[in-house]
Amino acid sequence: MALTLLTLTTSVHLLDSTSVALPRISAGDLPLRSRFRRPSSSISSFQLGFPSTTHRSESIRCLCASSSSAASPMQFEVSTPNSQFLDSLLYSRAYWVTEGVIAWNVDAGEGSCYLYASRVAGLSFSEDGIDGFDFRVKLEAESGSLRTNVVEKFPHIGNYKPFKVPSDLDVRDLVKSQLAIVCFDAEGRLIEGTGLQLPGVLDELFSYDGPLGANFTPGGGVSLHLWAPTAQEVTVCIYKNPLDKSPMEICPLEEVNGVWSTNGPSTWEGCYYVYKVSVYHPSTLKVETCYANDPYARGLSADASKTYLVNLDSEDLKPEGWEKMADKKPCLRSYSDISIYELHVRDFSVYDETVEPEHRGGYLAFTLKDSAGVKHLQKLADAGLTHLHLLPTYQFGDVDDEKENWKYIDTSVLEGLPPDSAEAQACITEIQNDDGFNWG
Template identity: 60%
Template structure:
């Protein structure tokens, strides 16, 4: 069953384009993912077999509006008494039979429509802190079991195991306040359509706010803690550079590492990082101060979230490029490119368009990728830029992620709810029109994650704008909602004036 050409679009409807006149249709489910078809067409390995009602109805308008690519598909009716909450955790297939009882078509199912209808959730997700406890919340309605492994330190070998309990698709666990500063990962037991197996996926929390080096583990961190705030951080909204109108906006784009990587006026251990922006007398900051005076209003930072392609631990970089050697080659030589290309996968440079976790500052730009430094240093960077008259725009990349599947260390979303967060084609394979692993903002909980992440950066890091990479791959509805949610932020309630947050893409 390598293909998923059926679409469970609501609790009542499965959409299919392979209806046989006078035929019948059955839904098959296997809890252990053992569905097979024999040579004679017999379907084996199922725990559940339910007859569905084949119709000649077209899909209703509200379904076509959400899934326009399914226009022309026919309606298969689902019995009202079916236990869908349990079935979405199974390997599922729809089989079409001829009037003679011959199986003429069998295919897997894509579930986002029914998941949105039955399991949409707008409550807390990630780690939630109170004075009495720390709670974990994970949206994973197709998971059969979820555990959290808690580690006392970034590189601790032996975790302790915490089982999570489910309520309508949201898995929850509660722990002591002493968890703060510890690390965790999830083990999600779930059917994965890319392998046709029940997999035990080890994954970070999609709502992570802190990480260990290279994103190996999620840090349990309360961003409201005073020890994470630079001096006068809570007053930064009152120090924001004046901006009368968005029409006055003038933007200067730069890369965090490029800004200071070769700046001799920056101490060697700070070059290429967040703290280079806090040095008032460096050549780079003097330049930024001059362009601010000349009329530049915003600094656009290329991606600064946790991305793949650069090791967070600088000790692992292979920076062996000899600048004198480069200069010795003729201008038309291919040797320069060959020398740089030899280390391009192991050096410290990458544009950053390889998203792994959207909500955490990139560790390679911090003085220490473990623990709290990346959070504090990112805030100090924002504060320093604002104080020289420059607002800060983040380049956000919500249209794709770096990896998919149950095994890749950089895969996160596709381990939590496989087949949901990533946009799939009519055969069930992940789309790559962005460049890799398209996300599906048409799905409600993908949109929710994007909105929550934008609000997180606006409130917790007080950023002043967002540039959306490949905005055309994000639903217009999502962008309009993002605009409205950001504009609704107020200094009195949120510590941020949302009306001054600039969006473009």
């Protein structure tokens, strides 16, 4: 009985906060600020913050007792109205769900709501209101609740208030900017503000089912397509070799409805590339310049430093018998007949002494028909196993691709320790981030 090979497939879109190459910050990276809620009766001219005597940032010296009864000074920064406003943008509590509707859990009452945008990410707050914007528009609070189709897609915001976006806005261009929605009371004082989450409007305006990644044409050229509707500018840097520091060619990509593309010559085949993307990033509140691999890459250089321009239809890459391999696939009468065996690529052969050392832990070990591992798989197939699920089959960042950088531990040392000892755990912990395993 033959086995059918399964591998995981993924679909990745480059959004403003999902690409692994884009900068990210965690709570630990943010300035430590003491946060205060707006008092119910504020005498200041604006209510996001404190009375005017505390608007300036100042240091508060505190002492924290340690276990040794010594005291260590710590510095805390008192938050200002502007810092509070910028902090509120980090959380993005409003949702742009369709082209014409923003959902926000705020009741404007007698007040008003505005949408602000800054192409250069310059939004800030002062006593005069919101500064640094290059676009502002008033949003009308709609009566009633969100439409059924919106609630079905985003059930967790079903009780949010809908705010109508003017129909004459160029929303496709606006989503490339830093965005904020702000609510003022009837006297014009700012009472709420936050950033926006964009998946709803991006899905509605930029859905795309065309080619993505690198695609080779019958005539010998290559086209690149990248879905990045929030990007302000995209260029591609072409490298002859994976370790080259300087690109041999830099080409701008042109955008059509969120998809950036360019065409290149046949000489690009076998080269490497990265995208240079200018995009507003909500975690840093800045327009960032990011160098990123193609999320639709079919090949990568070592440690994913660059994307490989590989033509999978090239005759040079086809294994022997590839064209007839589908003819050998066993017939499956029903999905209920499937019996799946999950197997780690490295674990299959890393300790198999019937495999040549240079092939252990890699893909070529599966081609050795006389190895102990392959013979065992054949026995499983004869016993009724139908499918083999391999993982991981894509590049991952947990393990250095350069095997000479891996660290090992002498197994005889572990054998001399009790299996439940702290010493054994400490030995593994010391090298766990530098060994050849991606788990454990």
